[in-house]
Amino acid sequence: MRLIQPLQFEEPGDCPYLPGRKKRYEFFLAGQLDGVELSRYLAEGWRKFGLYYFRPACPDCRACTPLRIPVAEFTPTREQRRVLKKAASLGVNFGPLRLSDRAYAIYREHARERFGLEANPEEFLLNFYLPSCPAMQSEIVVEEETAGIGFLDIGADCLSSVYFAFDPAYAPFNPGTFSILKEIEQARAMGLSWYYLGYFVPGCRSLAYKDRFHPRQHRDWRTGEWRTVDASPHP
Numbered sequence: 001m002r003l004i005q006p007l008q009f010e011e012p013g014d015c016p017y018l019p020g021r022k023k024r025y026e027f028f029l030a031g032q033l034d035g036v037e038l039s040r041y042l043a044e045g046w047r048k049f050g051l052y053y054f055r056p057a058c059p060d061c062r063a064c065t066p067l068r069i070p071v072a073e074f075t076p077t078r079e080q081r082r083v084l085k086k087a088a089s090l091g092v093n094f095g096p097l098r099l100s101d102r103a104y105a106i107y108r109e110h111a112r113e114r115f116g117l118e119a120n121p122e123e124f125l126l127n128f129y130l131p132s133c134p135a136m137q138s139e140i141v142v143e144e145e146t147a148g149i150g151f152l153d154i155g156a157d158c159l160s161s162v163y164f165a166f167d168p169a170y171a172p173f174n175p176g177t178f179s180i181l182k183e184i185e186q187a188r189a190m191g192l193s194w195y196y197l198g199y200f201v202p203g204c205r206s207l208a209y210k211d212r213f214h215p216r217q218h219r220d221w222r223t224g225e226w227r228t229v230d231a232s233p234h235p
Helices: 035-043 079-085 101-115 119-129 167-175 175-189 204-213
Strands: 002-009 027-033 048-050 052-056 065-070 091-095 137-144 145-154 156-168 195-199 217-219 226-228
Touching: 002 091, 002 167, 035 156, 048 119, 048 156, 091 156, 091 175, 101 119, 101 145, 101 156, 119 137, 119 156, 137 156, 137 175, 145 175, 156 167, 156 175, 167 175, 175 195, 175 204, 195 204
Parallel strands: 156 195
Antiparallel strands: 002 027, 027 052, 048 052, 065 195, 065 217, 091 137, 137 145, 145 156, 217 226
């Protein structure tokens, strides 16, 4: 690992997940992490975009809970199997990072439609195409047209979902859930143990979809231990 900027704390700001609360991240900038180093940081609750590694350090709240799925134990629920069946006509390709105009267009429209934000090309490049660790890209394809694009980091024992965006025109296929299911399949095919899905925040509606994946583990900020939330999948 090459440390570019040492660990420090950002100034507190408004929480993007829970109204009325303040958030603060601890962060550092680094490059050239190998898979073993990435796995260690993910297991310690860190997330990342590009060179920017961060995790919550909020003074009065620990609601952001690191979440990972044990790949070998995961079985889709009945609802998730319906998603797979409905999206059976969609193709999924995994491969190296590959910048394209279509990838940025999907990201831009997704940011506008989902979050009411205007995308920044420079930020897009820095977050997703300036890799600081082993990485790959997924593409959901409909009749040779890219309908969704995902960015994943590759640890020694895991895949980590960094971000996924899709063309709003394909929303009826539930591409968000579809992509997670396919990425879990990919992790299994690669012989990896874990699939990291970022933070789960109880009470946050925009992250409620993560509560539909079982079994999974949550990291206890106090002890540093990962604990199984549900040992058997819902029907």
